Amino acid sequence: MSPTPSRKPSSRKHVAIVLVALGASLLALGASSQAGSGSRFRVTSKMEMAGFSMPGQTHEVCGPKNGNAQSLVPKQDNCRVDNYRASGNKVTFDMVCTGKDAMTGSGELEMLGADGYRGKMRATVEGQQMLMSFEGKRIGDCNYATESPKAKADAMIGKSCNEMLAQPGAALVGAGSMFVGPEAMCAAKKPAFCAKVTPLASDLQFLRSQKQFDDLAAKNGANTQGQTAWDAFAGCGLPRATVISKACAKADAGGDYDFIGDMCPTLIAGSCSKADPNRAPDFLITHCAARAEGIARQHCTTRSFTGHVEGPYGAFCNRYAARRLNQRNEGQPSQQPPAKKPSLRDRLRGVIGG
Known part of the structure; x- marks a missing residue:
């Protein structure tokens, strides 16, 4: 499906970033609370969509050791997986995400032995259809407890929240949606936020x-x-x-x-x-x-x-x-002189275009 003519390129880029974020979380499942070693993968992803494309991207990600196909199904807050089906080394699934990054999609994954995997995700976001393909290859070990996508994301969020909390209350007060509410990114820091803001x-x-x-x-x-x-x-x-x-x-x-x-x-x-x-x-x-x-x-x-x-x-x-x-x-009337009434010659000139 082609994007509507009124859709701006910046909007399409935002939609693509949403899907890439899902792809970056591919190994965030499995033993997400498990400490210890994991497997480091080099993941290459490509994005295709009508009217806009992103170049192939390669990044490294730490996943649970001995992860299976089910552990690779992406998960994010406000997203649920439906119709999960497994057959041999392949799985298929549907995904529905709600909230500000609402989307629907489907995916397929294939395990390539213990050292790799590949798959595709199709998504519809803001009325636009996109396809992302990805392939991961194992390149070594990692510490899953501290290097998993979720652990890294949590660390980055925590750092951002702490940087905001370093501001005085009067400057911080406008960032309330980051600390309070069901989808607040810094919900864990709400007590610290309120301690700085409520004295105001x-x-x-x-x-x-x-x-x-x-x-x-x-x-x-x-x-x-x-x-x-x-x-x-x-x-x-x-x-x-x-x-x-x-x-x-x-x-x-x-x-x-x-x-x-x-x-x-x-x-x-x-x-x-x-x-x-x-x-x-x-x-x-x-x-x-x-x-x-x-x-x-x-x-x-x-x-x-x-x-x-x-x-x-x-x-x-x-x-x-x-x-x-x-x-x-x-209360005084304007001191400017009244506009001069145009002469008959001027009015006739305006009519004939002279």
């Missing part, structure tokens, strides 16, 4: 920055699912509602009225009478119009509220004046 749930400045990020993303129509702190907190047992409730209580106790104005709407009315004009001028001006106007008339010395003010209420008065000035400027 009580950091009011950090939470305000997340709110601003959410607002900007919503304004631009961006999808932030799985990429925000709220997802990371939820994965660590702290739903968004719980985080905000505790943060609002902390802001109320500490007099952080700017935080209340941004994230605690139920506390705004009660906070208008408590907020200090000089510590929270923006909160009062934005959310408490009646009180802000009363303070301005009583303590700001210029009737227009636009002059620089000194004294105990100077910070509030100057912020109030700046806000009034901005509102006044925003």
